[in-house]
Structure formats: C-alpha cells, structure tokens
Amino acid sequence: MLSVEILKVFPGFTLDVRWEVGDGVVALFGPSGAGKTLTLQCLAGLIRPDSGRIVVRGRSLFDSVAGVNRPVRDRNLGVVFQGFALFPHLTVMENIAFGLDRVASEVRRRRTEEMIERLGLTAVARLRPAQLSGGQQQRVALGRALALDPDLLLLDEPLSALDSPLRRSLRDDLQATLRGFGKTAIVVTHDLAEVCQLADQIVVYDRGRVVQAGRKSDVLGRPASPEVASALGIRNVLEGTVLESTAEFVRLDWRGHTMVAANWPERPDLPAAGSRVAFFVRPEHVRLMRKDRGGPVPERRVNLISGAVVGEVDMGSMVALQFRAEGDGPPQARGYDLEIEVSRLVHEKLCVYYDRQWTVSVQPSAVQLLPGLRASAAPG
Amino acid sequence: MDFAPILMSARVASLATLLAVVTGTPLAWLLGRHRFRGQAFIEGLVLLPLVLPPTVLGYYLLVLVNRSAPVGQLFDGLGLELAFTWRGAVLAAWVGSFGLFVRAAQAGFELVDPRLEDAARTLGRSEWSVFCAVTLPLAWRGLAAGTALAFCRAVGEFGITLMVAGNIPGRTQTVPLAIYDYVQANRMAEANALSLLTLAVVGLLLLLARRGSGARL
Numbered sequence: 095m096l097s098v099e100i101l102k103v104f105p106g107f108t109l110d111v112r113w114e115v116g117d118g119v120v121a122l123f124g125p126s127g128a129g130k131t132l133t134l135q136c137l138a139g140l141i142r143p144d145s146g147r148i149v150v151r152g153r154s155l156f157d158s159v160a161g162v163n164r165p166v167r168d169r170n171l172g173v174v175f176q177g178f179a180l181f182p183h184l185t186v187m188e189n190i191a192f193g194l195d196r197v198a199s200e201v202r203r204r205r206t207e208e209m210i211e212r213l214g215l216t217a218v219a220r221l222r223p224a225q226l227s228g229g230q231q232q233r234v235a236l237g238r239a240l241a242l243d244p245d246l247l248l249l250d251e252p253l254s255a256l257d258s259p260l261r262r263s264l265r266d267d268l269q270a271t272l273r274g275f276g277k278t279a280i281v282v283t284h285d286l287a288e289v290c291q292l293a294d295q296i297v298v299y300d301r302g303r304v305v306q307a308g309r310k311s312d313v314l315g316r317p318a319s320p321e322v323a324s325a326l327g328i329r330n331v332l333e334g335t336v337l338e339s340t341a342e343f344v345r346l347d348w349r350g351h352t353m354v355a356a357n358w359p360e361r362p363d364l365p366a367a368g369s370r371v372a373f374f375v376r377p378e379h380v381r382l383m384r385k386d387r388g389g390p391v392p393e394r395r396v397n398l399i400s401g402a403v404v405g406e407v408d409m410g411s412m413v414a415l416q417f418r419a420e421g422d423g424p425p426q427a428r429g430y431d432l433e434i435e436v437s438r439l440v441h442e443k444l445c446v447y448y449d450r451q452w453t454v455s456v457q458p459s460a461v462q463l464l465p466g467l468r469a470s471a472a473p474g
Numbered sequence: 475m476d477f478a479p480i481l482m483s484a485r486v487a488s489l490a491t492l493l494a495v496v497t498g499t500p501l502a503w504l505l506g507r508h509r510f511r512g513q514a515f516i517e518g519l520v521l522l523p524l525v526l527p528p529t530v531l532g533y534y535l536l537v538l539v540n541r542s543a544p545v546g547q548l549f550d551g552l553g554l555e556l557a558f559t560w561r562g563a564v565l566a567a568w569v570g571s572f573g574l575f576v577r578a579a580q581a582g583f584e585l586v587d588p589r590l591e592d593a594a595r596t597l598g599r600s601e602w603s604v605f606c607a608v609t610l611p612l613a614w615r616g617l618a619a620g621t622a623l624a625f626c627r628a629v630g631e632f633g634i635t636l637m638v639a640g641n642i643p644g645r646t647q648t649v650p651l652a653i654y655d656y657v658q659a660n661r662m663a664e665a666n667a668l669s670l671l672t673l674a675v676v677g678l679l680l681l682l683a684r685r686g687s688g689a690r691l
Contacts, residue, residue: 139596167595167596175593177589179590179593192597238597239596
C-alpha cells in the first residue's frame with residue numbers, strides 16, 4: 095500500500111502528481127521527461143518535494159504539513175537504479191551484503207548466501223560487476239535491493255541497459271522475482287511491452303501529471319483520453335461525428351465513412367448525436383479484404399473503407415502499412431489515415447507491394463471510443 | 475658524504491605529504507562533490523602557491539610565523555617553534571605541495587558516479603559510511619596520484635624552505651639545499667650523487683603515480 099502526493103517545481107518543469115496503489119507491481123509509464131524518475135527519487139528521499147505526502151504501509155516517509163522528512167537511510171526501500179549502479183570495487187557477494195552492515199555477521203552471511211543462491215549467482219559470487227553479463231548485473235542489483243527485505247521496491251528502467259534479445263528473457267526473470275516479492279514494486283518504464291508483462295496496475299504520466307491510473311486492463315483497454323492513448327503509444331487516434339448511439343453500438347461518421355463501434359453497456363453516458371468524438375482503431379485489428387474471393391463474408395461486411403496504401407514500415411515479422419482512405423477532406427496526419435499491421439506472410443501473399451488499392455474492414459469491437467477530444471483539436 | 479640532508483628530506487617530505495593528505499582530502503572532497511558560491515575563488519586560492527614565486531610565498535610565511543608574529547608566538551608557546559627549525563621546513567613543503575594534492579584528489583572525487591553514493595544511502599548507510607565504503611575507495615586513484623605528486627614536490631622544495639627554515643646543516647638542511655651548498659663549494663661529486671638520488675626517487679614515484687591514475691596526470 096503506497097500513497098503518493100508530490101509537488102515539485104523546477105524552472106520550466108512542474109511535477110504535480112497524486113496516486114495511490116495497493117500491493118503488486120505498478121508501472122509508472124509515460125514518455126521520457128514526464129517526471130517518472132523524479133517521482134522515484136522523491137520516494138527514495140534523494141530529492142525533497144516542495145510539498146506533499148508519501149506514505150508506505152501506514153508509515154509516513156514525507157509529510158510537508160506534519161514536517162516529516164525521513165532521511166534516505168531510514169526509509170527502508172529497495173532501489174534498482176537505471177544502469178544498476180553496482181559498486182565496481184566490490185564483489186557480487188559484497189554488493190549484495192552492502193545493506194546488511196548493521197546486522198550480526200552470522201545473519202548477514204546467511205542472508206547473503208540465501209540471496210545469491212536464490213538468484214543463481216553462486217558461480218559468480220566472487221567476481222566484480224565488470225566481469226558479469228548484463229543479466230547477471232541485473233540480478234545482483236535486485237539481490238542488493240531485496241537483501242534488506244524493503245517495504246517498497248523501486249526500479250528505474252530496469253531493462254533499458256540491456257540489448258533486445260536479452261531484454262525479453264530477462265523480463266521473464268524480473269517478472270518472477272517481482273511476483274515473489276509480494277509487496278508493492280514500482281517499475282518506471284517507457285516500454286509498453288514491459289508494462290504488459292510486468293504490471294498489475296498502471297500510472298500514466300504525461301508532462302509532470304498523472305493522466306490516468308488504474309488496473310492494467312482498464313487503462314490499456316479504455317484509455318481515459320486521447321492524451322492517454324497517445325502516451326500509451328496507441329496509434330490511429332481519429333475524430334468523427336456521432337450519428338446514433340445506443341447501449342450496444344455507436345454509429346459515427348468519419349470523413350464520409352460510416353463506422354460502427356461496439357459500445358459497453360456500463361458506459362455511463364452515451365455520446366449525443368451530432369457531437370464530435372475521438373476514437374482509435376488498433377492497427378493489428380484492421381483486415382485487408384482479399385480481391386480473389388468475391389467480396390467479404392457477411393460478418394466482415396462492416397466498417398468497410400476503400401483507399402490506397404501510400405507507404406510501409408518494415409518491423410521485422412510485421413509490416414505497418416500506411417493507409418490513406420478515400421473520402422472528404424485531408425488525411426488525418428502525415429499524408430495517411432490509418433496504420434495497419436499485417437504479418438509479413440500476408441504482405442507477400444497479397445502482393446501489397448505492387449497492388450496498392452485496397453478495401454479494409456474493422457470489427458466494431460476494434461473501434462474504441464475515447465472520452466473527450468484531443469485538447470489541441472477541440473473546437474474553440 | 476653527509477647523510478643528514480637525506481634523512482632530513484625524508485622526514486620533512488613525509489610529514490608534509492601526510493599533512494597535505496589530511497588537510498587536502500576534505501577540501502578536495504568539497505570541491506569535487508559539491509557546487510557552491512565562491513568555489514572558483516577557493517580553487518584559485520589552491521592554485522596560487524603553485525604559480526607564485528617560492529620566495530614570495532616564503533616571505534609571507536615568514537611574516538606569519540616569525541617569533542614576533544601572533545601565529546609564531548602561538549606555536550612558540552606550544553613548544554613548536556616554526557621559524558628556522560625543521561618544523562618550518564615541513565610547513566614550507568606542505569604549502570608547496572598542498573595545491574598539487576588537492577587538484578589530483580579533486581579530479582579523483584569528480585570521477586565517482588554520484589548514483590553509487592545514492593545507492594549506498596538507499597541501502598541504509600550514513601553519510602560517513604558512504605564516504606568510507608564508496609567514495610574513498612573509488613576516488614582512491616586520484617588520492618594516490620595526488621599523494622605521490624605532493625611527495626615529489628615536497629622533496630624538491632627549495633625556495634620556501636630557504637626563506638622559512640633557512641639552510642642550517644644538520645638542523646634544517648634538506649637535499650636540495652645541500653646540493654646548492656655543494657655546488658657553491660665546488661664539491662661536484664656530492665652534488666652529483668644527491669641529484670641522481672633525487673632524480674631516481676622522484677622519477678620512480680611519478681611513474682607509479684601515472685600508472686595508478688591511468689595516465690591522467
């Protein structure tokens with residue numbers, strides 16, 4: 095259980111955040127410079143907020159009203175720094191035992207040995223950090239932070255120092271370790287894949303503020319605003335006009351195309367006909383209609399949009415097509431409307447590289463309405 | 475050949491170096507680890523003895539510690555007479571070598587990643603413990619290089635020593651002063667022997683200091 099309220103003003107940047115989370119893994123997510131690492135430093139006590147309150151499991155670490163500001167060494171937090179910050183002059187064993195200097199030497203030795211064994215570092219226990227692989231360094235950093243049995247674990251971009259094939263396997267290790275920790279662990283990241291795998295809860299940051307906080311599935315499935323959607327890296331955020339809305343679906347007009355979006359019964363208010371709404375289409379949920387099969391099967395005969403592929407980005411196993419829809423007005427952004435992800439196999443089989451005119455179909459469940467309009471695009 | 479100057483030099487240079495390390499380390503830490511107002515001024519002050527003519531430095535020191543000056547009287551009262559004693563020679567060598575030590579040690583402290591100190595703090599260590607367990611061992615190369623440089627400079631100290639401690643054979647005469655006397659007396663064999671010895675000691679120390687500091691000197 096962690097409750098955070100921080101105000102910190104710098105020239106040109108203000109961090110003003112308030113959030114509360116339970117036990118489990120929490121991702122602080124958002125673009126670089128949003129204030130995530132700064133929040134972590136305030137939690138650790140390395141930077142003093144101008145005002146606010148930080149309470150961990152009922153224990154006040156900082157309270158500007160009550161005049162509480164516990165020094166770093168009394169906070170009992172485990173921190174995994176970006177790049178790990180292992181002590182280069184100490185061995186793996188000495189690094190892990192570093193925080194245990196005030197316990198009896200017998201206990202200290204036992205706890206260190208347990209941790210080394212648990213993390214599979216026995217073979218390298220007498221080596222220095224410079225002699226270790228990136229993955230081993232990460233485990234030493236975790237072991238050092240966990241050895242003191244902290245009340246709260248803070249991890250600043252724990253995987254960013256590693257190259258990408260390694261990252262993936264270490265994400266699994268990290269996930270297992272964090273699950274085993276049991277209390278609250280805060281992971282700062284700007285990688286959506288890390289969020290998806292590691293986190294139970296997400297706090298989304300943007301320019302020094304929290305734009306959404308909640309369970310992972312809620313935040314990822316239903317971003318609270320176009321800003322959150324773009325902070326989450328969600329593409330294809332579009333704007334249209336509502337034609338009709340019911341408890342089951344919302345019909346809207348987007349640049350002359352009629353689109354149907356599935357509605358959630360629990361949505362509190364239906365958007366009024368004639369109002370502008372923002373919505374997004376997941377790139378992996380857009381289908382190209384095959385021309386050799388005499389038209390789409392009936393259930394796909396919905397949200398059909400014709401247009402042309404005007405560019406593509408090779409992403410390895412997938413290809414992102416830039417699709418420009420026929421219709422009124424200029425395209426949404428950068429000369430195209432939709433990004434469509436297709437597998438490389440589909441891309442080659444359908445000869446998309448040579449044949450640029452396509453009709454696409456989007457399932458209503460893949461068209462998601464966003465509450466509110468993007469601030470910059472709102473009328474007036 | 476008289477061995478008294480060699481013993482005197484060994485004693486004076488060792489004590490002056492020890493004094494430079496003890497007094498210079500806190501200052502080097504302050505300068506290398508913090509940013510504060512007046513820092514540039516203090517850094518200039520540290521450099522000043524390295525560029526001032528030794529006789530000028532020696533003159534001011536003598537003004538400060540002679541038997542009628544307050545500082546001189548204070549030390550006299552403690553039974554630690556400074557002017558024209560071997561202690562004055564230590565003072566002279568300390569003043570000459572202090573700046574060299576501080577510059578090298580400061581560079582050593584500046585190379586320590588502050589995040590390592592933060593990491594130690596989050597692991598429950600006090601500021602003093604952070605300094606002893608992280609900062610000092612990681613700044614070690616700079617401190618060692620500074621110590622070697624300070625010792626070399628203290629061994630070679632001539633001008634300030636002459637002004638403050640004089641050139642009294644057996645009481646304040648160090649190797650450089652003895653070499654000067656030998657040359658004056660046209661005793662070139664002795665001058666040659668002492669010069670070679672100094673060259674060997676200083677050259678070896680410099681080599682070690684450069685090795686230790688990764689040739690950043």
